[in-house]
Amino acid sequence: MTGYIAELTALLARTPEVLRALLVGLPQAWTDTPDVTDGWRPRDVVGHLITGEETDWMARTRRILEHGTAFPFDRFERFAMLQRDAEVPLDDLVERFAGLRAANLAALAELAADGDLDRRGLHPSLGEVTLRELLSTWAVHDLDHLGQVYAGLAGSHDAEVGPWKAYLGILLRREDLTEVSG
């Protein structure tokens, strides 16, 4: 398995296992804090990733392959999870995400090959984009939101590190985004 889609899939396939290793069974003392004030708790992030699996990445891949730039993508519902998942335990959300991701990667392997990567679609705000850009964004979007999970976990213990907070960029950035990692 070589090529660019395989390279992206190597990362995309890992996210469910990373979330399991990090979050399933973790004491609630760690998991109930958002990344920033009015931000997202880990469960909100996992819910947002679920929305992406259900309505975004593969729907947009199919739109490119079937219609090219003739019809723009539907917009991403960035807050769909807040009501939809309100009663679902975090551990169940992780498993739901894992099932959706596995099904989507299987579908991707069926639908698209590296020869399709330069095919184009139409983003409702960004304009013309390629399948390569869409699939790369799928992977980097995972990384972006995993970073958000870490910020929430760290924030839950902000008060307990005492004076070491001055060295911990992940805590400082929750309040002042110009601080760098210590």
Place this chain on the structure above:
Amino acid sequence: MTGYIAELTALLARTPEVLRALLVGLPQAWTDTPDVTDGWRPRDVVGHLITGEETDWMARTRRILEHGTAFPFDRFERFAMLQRDAEVPLDDLVERFAGLRAANLAALAELAADGDLDRRGLHPSLGEVTLRELLSTWAVHDLDHLGQVYAGLAGSHDAEVGPWKAYLGILLRREDLTEVSG
């Protein structure tokens, strides 16, 4: 298993498995980029975590339990890994870290109990700190540096996301730290 040390250990014990799930066997196309210019690649971060296991967290725990504030902690060698680990493959670094972390958590369970959490030590720059603050910092320090790993992974595919970069805070923050997560 309840109590504060158990709560911290629940997170600390997960970091090796998270690093394995994320990094072991991941194509090098993802793992050779630092979090920021002149920053750390994932392998440098894992090396830094190894240094912490070897010379910092448990040595400082023992210093508090044996000497209180009579002798300050030794300083943390923040760049020890750059030469020490230059020839070691990333996957081997992850396993070395996993072994050290497991041994240290076993030692911690032997040495310290929640009744020790208010005992004090002397940090060479920060002054008096408690064992509670030291052990909390150990866990949040993991989260801080895991966030750095994600930034490096994302940075490796900065060019491939095209116009979506405008929505991906993890990429924007590598260049401009005032950008927030998209």
